Amino acid sequence: MSENSSIISISTEIMGGTPVFLGTRVPIQTLFDYLEAGESIDDFLEGFLTVSREKVITLVKLRL
Template sequence: MLKNSSVISISPEIMGGTPVFASTRVPVQTLLDYLKAGESIDDFLDGFPTVNREQVIALLEEVGKQFVSMVA
């Protein structure tokens, strides 16, 4: 999983242990909320410039792989 990787960080000292994009204080849930609301990745990145596109793509790829492995 991506926990405490170059993509996601979880620390009790940062946002109370909420999973955030590494080296930021931006919760991963914020990206999911944007996507659920019909916003684009570009909209998210415009709003949170401390997150980079590579982090978002890596997160989505890993989530996709884990989902497929769960249902396969």
Template structure:
């Protein structure tokens, strides 16, 4: 069974999608990347998020984008 990467619950950050097991919104990673920061910069700023979670999120996002473009 695959480990959950993203979670969303009304009692955690008001339901904002966060990296599972943290209170770090996924949008924060997107903002870092859009701002030209690296994954390493993000991980340094948010040590509760693992590299595996970030890579898993990006792979899933890529898969959905490619599937949606077909």
């Protein structure tokens, strides 16, 4: 199992196939939109309580 598969879920049954954080309906792109707008990871996590800090940190590291 790749590291991505423990963070990201893609299913036509959830948000029409939009990549989301595993176990949530929160699109991955939302995190990157927050960061690109100058918001912090803490700001994102406060708005999306179903996403764990660990998943966010791992995803940010993978994107770098």
